[in-house]
Amino acid sequence: MTLAFAAALPARGFDVELDVAEGRTLALLGPNGAGKSTALGITAGTLRPHDGHVTLDGRPLVRAEDGRTRTWVPPHARQVALLAQEPLLFPHLSVRQNVAFGPRSQGAARRAADAAADRRLAQVGLAHLADRPPSTLSGGQAQRVAVARALAAEPRLLLLDEPMAALDVDVTPELRQTLKHLLAGQTAIITTHDVLDALLLADEVAVIEDGRVVERGPTPQVLSRPRSAFAARIAGLNLLTGVWTGGGVRTPAGEMVHGHDPGDGLAAGAPMTAVFRPAAVSVYLDERHGSPRNTFRGTVRSLEPRGDLVRVRTDHLAADVTPQAAAELSLTPGTRVWLSVKAAEVDVYPG
Numbered sequence: 001m002t003l004a005f006a007a008a009l010p011a012r013g014f015d016v017e018l019d020v021a022e023g024r025t026l027a028l029l030g031p032n033g034a035g036k037s038t039a040l041g042i043t044a045g046t047l048r049p050h051d052g053h054v055t056l057d058g059r060p061l062v063r064a065e066d067g068r069t070r071t072w073v074p075p076h077a078r079q080v081a082l083l084a085q086e087p088l089l090f091p092h093l094s095v096r097q098n099v100a101f102g103p104r105s106q107g108a109a110r111r112a113a114d115a116a117a118d119r120r121l122a123q124v125g126l127a128h129l130a131d132r133p134p135s136t137l138s139g140g141q142a143q144r145v146a147v148a149r150a151l152a153a154e155p156r157l158l159l160l161d162e163p164m165a166a167l168d169v170d171v172t173p174e175l176r177q178t179l180k181h182l183l184a185g186q187t188a189i190i191t192t193h194d195v196l197d198a199l200l201l202a203d204e205v206a207v208i209e210d211g212r213v214v215e216r217g218p219t220p221q222v223l224s225r226p227r228s229a230f231a232a233r234i235a236g237l238n239l240l241t242g243v244w245t246g247g248g249v250r251t252p253a254g255e256m257v258h259g260h261d262p263g264d265g266l267a268a269g270a271p272m273t274a275v276f277r278p279a280a281v282s283v284y285l286d287e288r289h290g291s292p293r294n295t296f297r298g299t300v301r302s303l304e305p306r307g308d309l310v311r312v313r314t315d316h317l318a319a320d321v322t323p324q325a326a327a328e329l330s331l332t333p334g335t336r337v338w339l340s341v342k343a344a345e346v347d348v349y350p351g
């Protein structure tokens with residue numbers, strides 16, 4: 001492993017283990033306050049863990065025991081670059097000098113540092129802005145310069161803390177494409193709320209909730225077969241968990257969920273997950289019988305536009321219906337409804 005991370009910070013309810021293999025990108029997903037920035041801060045050296053260690057390419061960066069720091073490599077000597085939400089460029093330096101800052105402070109000669117800066121600026125498509133002061137750049141351009149600056153220091157590990165969060169939505173696809181190109185072969189961790197960042201940029205995903213890793217795995221697996229409510233939400237799927245009964249999954253609320261047969265060898269009582277798309281869910285004002293359907297009782301909480309459809313959110317499920325259907329059923333927050341989904345539309349798996 002290039003990065004091995006196991007650290008606890010009880011004051012923040014944080015206790016997380018992570019690793020990242022050479023040249024791979026890990027996306028850290030999770031709700032606000034889950035602990036994503038804390039993980040990055042401990043890795044970059046802006047925070048000290050109470051217990052644990054962080055090791056990069058076999059070199060211990062920090063080791064702590066019961067509040068005592070045993071090993072401590074200062075942030076500038078870690079070969080870890082942190083890209084924040086805001087570009088934080090030095091206002092009194094030109095774009096080129098900003099990008100050359102890392103190589104210069106590592107002892108590179110002026111010309112070599114400038115050449116490295118120009119190469120990195122070309123990679124982010126901004127070679128023509130090298131002599132400009134940062135105050136003349138757009139937000140998207142400034143963030144690209146910050147990316148070039150982070151990479152010019154040739155970090156062994158690049159940390160990206162929601163790099164798209166402070167940008168206008170119309171410039172994020174372009175920066176995402178640039179990052180996709182630059183992250184190939186670079187060991188990196190990116191924190192994000194956005195499913196597109198995970199899909200396009202990350203080989204693996206770890207979901208953090210309340211300071212703990214609740215789920216991790218290859219990105220396509222986590223987004224198609226999520227195990228945590230958060231991963232299901234960002235993947236746009238309904239998720240129900242429960243136990244296997246032989247014929248289906250029984251939720252803690254006592255609902256039965258039937259889906260694709262998950263195969264033999266499952267013991268009754270085994271923990272199970274069922275997922276299905278909101279577009280597979282129909283909404284009724286009365287209970288439907290017949291065909292192999294799952295039905296759930298719910299109260300409408302919100303209605304929001306979703307492309308050509310309306311997303312109806314109930315207590316714990318979502319359904320995408322046509323605007324005509326929403327109007328005919330007079331759906332408004334508070335309406336009691338039945339939600340129905342065919343068993344053939346439900347994916348059921350252990351976990």
Ligand SMILES: Nc1ncnc2c1ncn2[C@@H]1O[C@H](COP(=O)(O)OP(=O)(O)OP(=O)(O)O)[C@@H](O)[C@H]1O
Pocket residue numbers: 011012030031032033034035036037038039
């Ligand atoms: N400076 C601080 N001092 C004390 N506690 C903090 C501090 N910053 C964050 N915390 C707490 O640590 C926990 C983890 O916060 P953290 O910022 O790591 O979450 P996050 O997942 O990065 O959230 P966000 O998506 O909102 O940035 C939260 O309970 C938070 O309240």
